[in-house]
Amino acid sequence: MGHLANGKWLDEWYDTKSTGGKFARTQAQFRNWVTMDGSPGPTGSGGFIPESGRYHLYISHACPWANRTAIFRTLKGLEPHIGISVVDAYMGAEGWTFGQEAGSKPDSLLGKTRAYEIYLEANPTYTGRVTVPILWDTQLHTIVSNESADIIRMFNSAFNGLEGVTADTNFYPAELADEINAVNDPIYNDINNGVYKAGFATSTAAYEEAVTALFERLDWVEEKLSRQPYLVGDRLTEADWRLFTTLIRFDPVYVGHFKCNIRRIADYKNIYAYMKKLYQHPGVAKTINFDHIKRHYYTSHKTINPTGIVPLGPDLSDLER
Ligand SMILES: N[C@@H](CCC(=O)N[C@@H](CS)C(=O)NCC(=O)O)C(=O)O
Structure with missing residues (x-):
């Protein structure tokens, strides 16, 4: 670093x-x-x-x-x-x-x-x-x-029109732009960046502030997803992919390494099902490398994990089913 x-x-x-x-x-x-x-x-x-x-x-x-x-x-x-x-x-x-x-x-x-x-x-x-x-x-x-x-x-x-690249796959439709931006902001502050604020904090006060905001925001997402399939309603958008890449790292890394351990994603019924659906979206799973994810955090951040030991768990096999 x-x-x-x-x-x-x-x-x-x-x-x-x-x-x-x-x-x-x-x-x-x-x-x-x-x-x-x-x-x-x-x-x-x-x-x-x-x-x-x-x-x-x-x-x-x-x-x-x-x-x-x-x-x-x-x-x-x-x-x-x-x-x-x-x-x-x-x-x-x-x-x-x-x-x-x-x-x-x-x-x-x-x-x-x-x-x-x-x-x-x-x-x-x-x-x-x-x-x-x-x-x-x-x-x-x-x-x-x-x-x-x-x-x-x-x-x-920007690349629509190149061979095989179509405007039909559109994760940021103009009519939903305001709504997408409105969910992106709190999710960025409290979840995407929130896990880092918790994990890299060097005072208890800073850690507790970040973790509290993080889980309040996850509870807010859980409630949203109990009413609708995606963050801005029925349509899969950029907002979902931005959240997804943090969710998929949460139980394997952020719960343990970053001490974000009030609840696991596996404990949130709606968020877990949503995350699994996005993981199984065609093409997505091959972009996820759990070996790199776990080894990077647990071995690179020596101030947080001085032994560099990478935990064996959790069992993630349900994601493939
Ligand atoms: N705002 C940037 C943040 C990217 C970022 O922080 N990447 C991390 C890896 S997860 C990094 O490369 N960190 C190296 C460092 O901070 O020295 C983005 O979203 O693209």
């Missing part, structure tokens, strides 16, 4: 001293958008038109944010058009690295062995965290975006 400071790699854990033990996530810095006509998107600069083979996605199978982008790449039929590389599960002193682990996929494009070298390729004096996902543009030789929330929206619509 580390970060880049003016282009120099520093092996340092998150600083929670200045925030009273709270984990404060920093904002992604590459915020350009691929758009159909190459015009600038809501942020960043223009020039990124959709072309087959032009873009490359760097992910971690462990990471819930990167997993969103892998799911959209698959469900939108973008696999033939956008290449992919997968970092190793273990994140050590050099941050994310590309190796030979089962499930990993080396950087066949730039030939890097460390993810921070990709950031330096885009900006030799970059300062900030080196996170996945990363969407790379082979033509302008830079990072389009390192923000999963933006990348899934580009994948949802």
Whole structure:
């Protein structure tokens, strides 16, 4: 775990001293958008038109944010058009690295062995965290975006029209945009980022605040799903995929490693059934690698789990039935 400071790699854990033990996530810095006509998107600069083979996605199978982008790449039929590389599960002193682990996929494009070298390729004096996902543009030789929330929206619509990519699969329909954004915000704050706020807290007060908000929000989702199949009603949307990648990691990792243990997802009747349905959605299960998920968290966060022992459980076989 580390970060880049003016282009120099520093092996340092998150600083929670200045925030009273709270984990404060920093904002992604590459915020350009691929758009159909190459015009600038809501942020960043223009020039990124959709072309087959032009873009490359760097992910971690462990990471819930990167997993969103892998799911959209698959469900939108973008696999033939956008290449992919997968970092190793273990994140050590050099941050994310590309190796030979089962499930990993080396950087066949730039030939890097460390993810921070990709950031330096885009900006030799970059300062900030080196996170996945990363969407790379082979033509302008830079990072389009390192923000999963933006990348899934580009994948949802900007590439429509390429062979096999259709507008019919639409997880962000205009008429539901307001509703989707309205559920995304609290779910991001209390659940997606909430598990990290709990797990990376270094004071009891910060931990308890995060866990309380997390379970109140899960109870809220449970109630919603007792009335409707998806977060915004009858239609499967972006909001569901954003929540799903946190839910699927919850019982194997967040309950134990991040101490989010008031209840398990398996204890929530409606959320569990919903999560299982999304897991079994065609194409999704192959984007989930429980070996990488468990090994990454339990072995990389030595301040939380110094022995690096990876628990054997829980039994997840019901997801396959
Ligand atoms: N806002 C980013 C967050 C991505 C993120 O934090 N990824 C984690 C992995 S789950 C990461 O790469 N962390 C490395 C670090 O912080 O040093 C997104 O949603 O794309």
